[in-house]
Amino acid sequence: MTGQKFKEIAKNGVLVNNPTFRLVLGTCPTLAISSSVFNSLGMGLAVTFILICSNAIISALRKVIPNEVRIPAFILIIATFVTVVRMFLYKYVPALYTSLGVFLPLIVVNCIILGRAESFASKNPVLDSAADGLFTGLGFTLAITLMGLIREVLGAGSILGYKLWDFSIDFFGNTAGAFLVYGLMIAGFNALYEKFENKRKRKNYIEEMQASSLAIQAKENEPASNADVKEA
Amino acid sequence: MTVKQFLQSKIFKCIIVLLCIALVSGGLLAILNDLWAVSPEELIQRGIKSVCGDGVNLEKVCDINKDYASTNDGTVQQVLLLDTGDYLVKAQGKHGFQEGNVSCYILFHLEDSVYKVQKVSIADYSSSQTLMSKITDSGLAKFIGLSSEATMKPSEIATGASYSSTAIKNAVNVAIAYMQTMN
Amino acid sequence: MFDYLLSASIQWDKVGIVLGLIAGIAVVLAIAILIVTKVCHITEDEKVLKVIEHLAGANCGGCGFSGCEGFAKGLCSGKACLNDCKVTSNEEKAKIAEIAHLEFSAESPTVAVVRCNGGDAAQNKFDYIGNQDCVSEMLFHSGQKVCTTACLGLGSCTKVCPQGAIKVIDKKAVVDPSICTSCGNCIKTCPRVCIERIPATAPVYVACHSHCKGKEVMGQCSNGCIACGLCARNCPQKAIEMVDNLPVIDYTKCTGCKTCVAKCPKHVIKVHGEILSLEKAKEVDKANKKG
Amino acid sequence: MTAFLIIIVAAFINNAVLVQCYGICPFLGVSKKMGNALGMGLAVTLVMAITCLVTFPIYNYVLIPLGIEYLEIIVFIFVIAALVQMLEKVIKKFMPPLYNAMGIYLPLITTNCAVLGVAETVMDTTAMETIFHLAEGSFHVGHAVLYGIFLGLGFTLAICLMAGLREKVDNLEMNKHLKGFTITMATASFMAMAFYVFALVQI
Numbered sequence A: 001m002t003g004q005k006f007k008e009i010a011k012n013g014v015l016v017n018n019p020t021f022r023l024v025l026g027t028c029p030t031l032a033i034s035s036s037v038f039n040s041l042g043m044g045l046a047v048t049f050i051l052i053c054s055n056a057i058i059s060a061l062r063k064v065i066p067n068e069v070r071i072p073a074f075i076l077i078i079a080t081f082v083t084v085v086r087m088f089l090y091k092y093v094p095a096l097y098t099s100l101g102v103f104l105p106l107i108v109v110n111c112i113i114l115g116r117a118e119s120f121a122s123k124n125p126v127l128d129s130a131a132d133g134l135f136t137g138l139g140f141t142l143a144i145t146l147m148g149l150i151r152e153v154l155g156a157g158s159i160l161g162y163k164l165w166d167f168s169i170d171f172f173g174n175t176a177g178a179f180l181v182y183g184l185m186i187a188g189f190n191a192l193y194e195k196f197e198n199k200r201k202r203k204n205y206i207e208e209m210q211a212s213s214l215a216i217q218a219k220e221n222e223p224a225s226n227a228d229v230k231e232a
Numbered sequence B: 001m002t003v004k005q006f007l008q009s010k011i012f013k014c015i016i017v018l019l020c021i022a023l024v025s026g027g028l029l030a031i032l033n034d035l036w037a038v039s040p041e042e043l044i045q046r047g048i049k050s051v052c053g054d055g056v057n058l059e060k061v062c063d064i065n066k067d068y069a070s071t072n073d074g075t076v077q078q079v080l081l082l083d084t085g086d087y088l089v090k091a092q093g094k095h096g097f098q099e100g101n102v103s104c105y106i107l108f109h110l111e112d113s114v115y116k117v118q119k120v121s122i123a124d125y126s127s128s129q130t131l132m133s134k135i136t137d138s139g140l141a142k143f144i145g146l147s148s149e150a151t152m153k154p155s156e157i158a159t160g161a162s163y164s165s166t167a168i169k170n171a172v173n174v175a176i177a178y179m180q181t182m183n
Numbered sequence C: 001m002f003d004y005l006l007s008a009s010i011q012w013d014k015v016g017i018v019l020g021l022i023a024g025i026a027v028v029l030a031i032a033i034l035i036v037t038k039v040c041h042i043t044e045d046e047k048v049l050k051v052i053e054h055l056a057g058a059n060c061g062g063c064g065f066s067g068c069e070g071f072a073k074g075l076c077s078g079k080a081c082l083n084d085c086k087v088t089s090n091e092e093k094a095k096i097a098e099i100a101h102l103e104f105s106a107e108s109p110t111v112a113v114v115r116c117n118g119g120d121a122a123q124n125k126f127d128y129i130g131n132q133d134c135v136s137e138m139l140f141h142s143g144q145k146v147c148t149t150a151c152l153g154l155g156s157c158t159k160v161c162p163q164g165a166i167k168v169i170d171k172k173a174v175v176d177p178s179i180c181t182s183c184g185n186c187i188k189t190c191p192r193v194c195i196e197r198i199p200a201t202a203p204v205y206v207a208c209h210s211h212c213k214g215k216e217v218m219g220q221c222s223n224g225c226i227a228c229g230l231c232a233r234n235c236p237q238k239a240i241e242m243v244d245n246l247p248v249i250d251y252t253k254c255t256g257c258k259t260c261v262a263k264c265p266k267h268v269i270k271v272h273g274e275i276l277s278l279e280k281a282k283e284v285d286k287a288n289k290k291g
Numbered sequence D: 001m002t003a004f005l006i007i008i009v010a011a012f013i014n015n016a017v018l019v020q021c022y023g024i025c026p027f028l029g030v031s032k033k034m035g036n037a038l039g040m041g042l043a044v045t046l047v048m049a050i051t052c053l054v055t056f057p058i059y060n061y062v063l064i065p066l067g068i069e070y071l072e073i074i075v076f077i078f079v080i081a082a083l084v085q086m087l088e089k090v091i092k093k094f095m096p097p098l099y100n101a102m103g104i105y106l107p108l109i110t111t112n113c114a115v116l117g118v119a120e121t122v123m124d125t126t127a128m129e130t131i132f133h134l135a136e137g138s139f140h141v142g143h144a145v146l147y148g149i150f151l152g153l154g155f156t157l158a159i160c161l162m163a164g165l166r167e168k169v170d171n172l173e174m175n176k177h178l179k180g181f182t183i184t185m186a187t188a189s190f191m192a193m194a195f196y197v198f199a200l201v202q203i
Helices: A003-016 A027-033 A037-060 A070-092 A094-103 A105-109 A111-121 A126-156 A175-220 A223-231 B003-008 B010-035 B040-052 B137-143 B162-182 C002-007 C012-039 C046-054 C068-076 C090-099 C156-160 C185-189 C214-220 C230-234 C259-263 C278-290 D002-013 D024-029 D034-066 D069-094 D096-110 D113-123 D125-132 D141-169 D181-199
Strands: B058-062 B074-082 B087-093 B102-111 B114-125 C110-114 C166-169 C172-175 C195-199 C204-206 C240-243 C246-249 C269-271
Touching (some): A027 A105, A037 A070, A037 A105, A037 A126, A070 A105, A070 D069, A070 D096, A094 A105, A105 D069, A126 A175, B010 D069, B040 B058, B040 B087, B102 B162, B114 B162, C012 D069, C110 C172, C156 C166, C185 C195, C230 C259, C259 C269, D002 D181, D024 D096, D024 D141, D024 D181, D034 D069, D034 D113, D141 D181
Antiparallel strands (some): B087 B102, B102 B114
């Protein structure tokens, strides 16, 4: 697993195809849970842990599982890790367990985990898959925590429960605000991403044109030798 | 399709793989569940710690006599006698936001032979209570010192979350009513 | 480790129940699925399934079908052609070609280009103040421009381009070749059919597609091609040929020496890919005006 | 009376998409045309009804007596995946026109949060009883299936409303970045505001 591939997976996971903003996957927890930073962080880290483990196991078993039973087998492995996380949280972090509530079992059907398992883990070796799981999870955690921050500061005027000021708009606390904030953040992220992407594409294009024009010059200064070849 | 063919066939391979994954995960979960099992005593200890800090532990779990335990606004779930002589009642109030319910721990302290509310804290609430973050400690402090029915309006407890406040008020009232029958 | 497991309070009977239950459910479900598949067995066209595997599977609908499955069925029944799908890579298309016995020639990547340099230089028949959209302007005597093939510059193409590669500069559309993925949306939308596909590495292109004679074009637009034929005569590679009052460049012969760009009195033949950003486009136009 | 209450709560007050945020992925992906939206909605309603019918008894009469409730995620997912696969084959064989309308969405439904969400909320009988003011232990399979059906119909209602709105909204004139997801999310936000009114209904 060369350093370069590691960097590329990292860039892919967090920036290029950030699961929440670029691929728009895993929208159910992003909208429902991100009403406070504590919930978002808890959900993000839980999803990251499950992603790493399930990606590693799935890529370890990828040659054993026949193709017809791929989806049920992947879901089963993911469900196991979700139950492990649920037991762990119930025992050691009960506050997070109650606040995540029904959305903890719903991580099983979270499109990010199954999506990464199917598109990446079932085709790459174990270490790459684990790294991909880590960075996709980080991308998801950053995105959902950012949303949690915005929605909590605007919706409840507090961060992690500590009151900042008494001014609070309920709109951002409930589902309607979640939709709006999520939509605007997708637009913002894509606009920024496209600006850098176009700059990079333009740079490549200019280099490409220079390279092709150099090739043409090289062809020009010895046309005499093969000119007759062309006529023949 | 002889048995030999069936054993080599694709379907058999699928069933075997699924079965193995299921059995391994089932076994792992069963063992982990026992390792990380949360015993009921620990749950109660957790409740006590959340209300009156650590250092206080359980004296006796009193049994609840059924006829005073529940009204149509709320039910008393647990009554604990602490080693400091105070009573800790866990009660659940109904008619919360979107018909959810909120359960709280109410600490009663004996003062001149009347049980007065010393502290109220939120235990847990059903997932539909999206506005629980608006309930503040200053709101809950309004119940302190009460020994009879709480009559204040829900908006005094927390502005903007009147439904959740009514659920909390119901819980405290049912606990107070229960404690009045105790002394 | 093992004695820790034994000493910890693990009820092994519970573990036994769990394993039994899961095994039971797994077997019951497996048998149920087997029975259902036996009862409802229908023959599925093998070729379609194999073709789907090689397609990119993005279900984007760019090929006009509802999804990759529809496109695969169209391919097998001959209703679709492989080049409609822009997303699948060329090697995959080669594989599909032999599976579905289709003919397939890997065409080099192409880029869209706007063949009009009019803008303000093209005279107007009347002042149009209606809805700022080329398609709606066409309803009024097919647009305000005297020249019937001039770009109206109101940006219907910019609205449909998914990549944002086409922009309107000085009232005429310009394509940024570095971003264009040649999806063809703008070509379908432009009511004046000004936009065409040329090879991505083409060094020059003709920025006019009016087939009128020189004298007529002089009256209609000061940037139009007057079919003087200077470019065709001076091209060292003989790559340019005058067809119906317009130069046609044969990109296989063209070596990008750009003598035609210098020779053209009306600056109709432009360097491809030079206009890469908004500011650059303005400088290029000013330079052409002075030169 | 409780049946009427279940219908109102499942379809409007606890609407699957606009209040509880279940099943947003199909809500965004499939709601481009009304035909697809209706097909997807009915497919989800059918799967939800059968899921409630199967998972509720499993949880209450098999898992709880054996004392292994923690297995409920694995068992539910196993059952739902098998159900969807069987359903797809049955519909493909016996009702081809129905399959063309909604069959292609069935594989999508296994990973749909709404189906597992309804299985999780329905199994918790004590919470259900407090909501519907039922006596202790009187919440049975019939109530669960009714709740599942009308939660599915609420989902269909939301996705069809969105499809109708989206056909108008998608060809509006706006900034390129706002097109696509952002404007859909804004429309959904207004719909969620409308459904917020139902939450204030006192049952």
